[in-house]
Amino acid sequence: MSTSFSRRPVPVVALLIALTLPSCRRADNREMTSEPDMPAWFEEVSQTKGLDFRHDAGPLPAGRYFLPQIIGSGAALLDYDNDGRLDIYLVQNGGPQSNSRNRLYHQERDGRFSDVSAGSGLDVAGHGMGVAVGDVDNDGLPDVLLTEYGGIRLFHNQGKGKFTDITRAAGLDNPQWGTSTCFVDYDRDGWLDLVVVNYVEYDPTKVCSHGGGAPDFCHPRNFPGAVTRLYRNRGSASPSFVDVTLKAGLGQAPGHGLGVLAADFDGDGWPDLLVANDAQPNHLWINQRNGTFHEEAAQRGLAYNALGQPQGNMGIACGEIDDSGRFAVFITHLTEETNTLWKQEPRGLFRDSTAAAGLAALHWHGTGFGTVFADFDNDGALDLALVNGRVARSPAPLDVSAQELGSFWRRYAERNQLFAGDGKGSFRDISPQQPILCGQAAVSRALAVGDFDNDGGLDLLATTVAGPAGLYHNVVPSRGHWLIVRAIDSSRKRDAYGAEITVLAGGHRRRSWINPGFSYLCSNDPRAHFGLGSAEAVESIEVLWPDGVRERFAGRKADQIVVLRKGEGTPFSRKP
């Protein structure tokens, strides 16, 4: 076998990796105005709502390109003061000595955001990456875990907007390059454990170039991969963790980890872990129900694409996109690859269904990062949003819409994409008709979803490298009916991460999960959202709690936020 066009780390290949989208952008621009009759789904409200965050990616590279810069930084949607309104935490990447500190924004009654960073304890500087939110000591207040290039930090929520760094006291240590992270109760003991995905064993002194010496960010293949770390919560009032990475078996397979999703992939009721690896096969760690995991991505069909090739796996979206009763997984990839949709058929086995879903034969696609399945128009069918931005510089003409980024970062800018789902597993590209979300090129990274104004319409928060964070308010006209479910384990005083919620409405059973940890480097609204279409009421709500207990709750009118507490429903067993 000879060296191939697509795999060699040499300029001939680099040209393919490094190309941008000049002509498709022109095509996009044409399309942006070709179907003006479709109403806008979003309006950008960051300025009007007081969200004035601008990402600091550190000094512009010269000679050596510092890889953490292009990986970007994430964000979290969390209600840290339990006032019922989502607040925002945004992460910086300027480095430990930078004046740019992570920012915490509190949402006021009028929907505006106030910068409450100073004195919150969350206003730290560093090469910030991902965020996970979870109540590690079951005190009813969500705590925050931050990953960085070279470390992690656990901030304990003290109440009244104050957080304390308890990393060392809690026994947490990860000197590697942490990226996405999430909380999951993998051993079902009622205490949230922690998963930290690590990217590569990076050597910042390595100089990489594309094409006859032009410097650029290194490809991850230049560095050894790193293992995903698992920290078990010892379960005490003062948070304490123990690193069980090796004991749990996660040390067996290092990878270039970027994305993570904890969910029950094999249907046994126990949470498994999917790790998206950049330029390597994904890892699917199946929970063996004894504190250990077994890697099964290849045989379950999630490691490679339809041609058996590993891809540049970045962000992960998960949702029930048809009436199958099983969730599908979507992972974003590089511009020269295809973002991939895997459907479950049967339970526990996945198949690349990208083409059948209409997500393959697109005019263009970018280098995808953050991605979410969400029913934006509440028609009962999940839609798909993803944000893009290159990882290798483009020598092609620059996108005019990214002018404010400056000449360096503009070369990495791409536009976002939005697809409308039909509820049967197929999608239609509506990006050209959505210029607010998809018309502005940027180096986008995290994409978080949540209902900021509790109006039943899902909103989006996107982060960019060296640019502003975008807050996209859902303005879909004539949205369908909806229901938002908050599921609380009363004995633990916290959101029941991992609970599966099934809503019966209008003759449809729709499923969603209490799980804020998906997409890329971010933590999302922990509540489950359901678009109900024309159904004005739900007939019943079923909850499969993380410990395997099933409860049924009474039906109710649509268009409200309901809080379900474990123990208050009617227990039932699934029919054999």
Next chain:
Amino acid sequence: MPRRWRIGICLIIVVLVLTAGAGYWWYRGSAPQPPVVDTSGREPEVAAAIAAAQAKVRHQPRSGDAWGRLGMILIAHAFEAAADECLAQAERFAPEQPRWPYYRGLLKETYDLQAALPLLRRAAALAGDNSAPRLHLAELLVNQGHWDEATAEFQRVLRHEPDNPRAHLGLGCLLYQQGDLDSALKHLRQTAAAVPNLRAPHALLAEIHKRRNEKSDEERELALLEESQDLDWPDPYTEELSAVEVGVAARLDRADRLARQGRTDEALRVLMAAVQAAPNSYKARVHLARRLVQAGNLPEAEEQLHAARRLEPDSFEVLAELGVLLQKRGAYREAAECYQHVLDVQPAQAMAHFHLANCREQLGDRTGAIASLRTATRCKPEFALAHKVLGRLLADMHQDAEAEEQLQYALRLQPEDTQTQQLLKRVSERRSRTRSR
């Protein structure tokens, strides 16, 4: 001949010559000119190669080969927009040549699929016996969901080359996608038999056997998958692109290829030429040093690494190589200094901690070595060798509880390591003896 006639003939000749001259002048003047390429900041060798190819185009402005060659050189050195322009001209002047639409298609498929597909289709049609463009097109069609056309392309290749493993792989993938598991198995097995260390067929075979609940077959394929890798299919056209690449990176690649083929002397010569051509390239010196070490010329290798260190004082690549070399000749103190320098810049560099531990142990500082190994395993928990050496050192110092734990970690990561098994057995026995006492 009357004088008038003679004058008339002369005039006609003059007019003809002038017309021919004007025609030639117009012909030359209207010929396309090569694009301007900014080579500032690039290696002189790269700039020279581009300038030479541009000169050839100016000399033969209607030569498809000259334009194509310039396009290839531009592609190889990442001037994509200019390359596309040249290849379009090459196609114009040599429309029968498959290379030019193929290279353009490869360029465009990364950002404009609608423009790439006709180019790749044209290249496939022109390529004749060379199936690489057709197979590339077919794979692109699979990813784009154009399964009927992709199937037809794979089948067309198989009509001429019935054993082509790449075509069998493509068909196997398509049949699997369409739910025909039996037929998919046949094609994938054919690929696996032809290219046993290729990862893709084993991955798909494992997946199919899992679906069919054929446990032993699934396990066999998973075991083969572990030993296989992503390989690249032969493609004469893209290999030609590699061949026109110049500069340090190209020389280093060439040397690596030669070394892989066992042609170590030639590889060494290429690397020496690379250092001579680019004395300020620390990478060239590191590569040369590695090859010199393999050739047993340690003093020259060390000299190259010292020179590289002067160029890139903080480079982990340089310092790690130098440290290893210094350890080889027993200069543990200097080697430790190299690793310490790495750790000043990159405190979480597990390999540097590991080597530093070795130096410390050799210098009689066991406590320091243990501390370094603890940090190495903290930075990289999957570092089996570090757990093992740490276990051994702790056992030597009779810290058996921790030694046992470290050796257990090492075994968990490398269960077949008999040395660790024996060491763990000894430590565990000693622990139980101590406990029983």
